[in-house]
Amino acid sequence: MGETIGVFELIKLIKNKWFVIVLTSLAGFLLAFTVSTYVIQPQYVSTISLLVSRSQTEEEPLQQGEINTNIQMISTYRDMIENPVVLGKVMEQLPNSISAKELYDKIKVQTQGDSQIFSIKVTDSDPNRAALIANAVAEVFKDSIGSIINVKDMIILSPATPNPTSVSPDIKFNQAVGTIAGAVLGVASILIFTMVDTRVYDEYFISEQLEWNRLGTITSIRNEDHVPVKSPEKDNKKEKSVPIEQVKSSING
Structure with missing residues (x-):
């Protein structure tokens, strides 16, 4: 019809063709649900918490400066955990073969602000394997750290356990995105079909858009x-x- 569509015309189009938007929104909702449930593989996370510091006696209390040093050393621990030497030993303990790149992508070291405690988080499609990898990384790191830097005390505060609740995909979020995308697609399709449609449906188009004078009306026979x-x-x-x-x-x- 015309080259441009005003706001009121757009609202009128949406009111007249609301069923198109409903259908595309429903299609987007169902597509997002299907992909999230049956196509995307769920991911599970297992976390193990560690505390690394030097040992001290009652006569030699831990000073504030040494606590700050231990906190700053966590960055070093992160690099050590992600080092190929540690990852290689972890791969030897896993029952299934996995590449070093895949293992590196599964591991993430997280800190807790100004705390000496840090966590090793492992993401995997199998919750049991995620816990196995996290515990294996902690054990290999515990055995290797003493021979690399001067650390004599490492404590595993909470070992990793299988978490049956998946962290991704977020089905509800994907459904909301699919519904919105379907609605937008429906509005876009209405606009496109309206813009390319050259047929005349009422007198408004002749008088307002083409600026022609109406001479008469021919009834349908x-x-x-x-x-x-x-x-x-x-x-x-x-x-x-x-x-x-x-x-x-x-x-x-």
């Missing part, structure tokens, strides 16, 4: 309608029905 006319024969004074096509051809001829 069905082909099966007949017009009664008199027969030209003098001896036959009865009226008979003539098909509308014959009337039109006579007028055009």
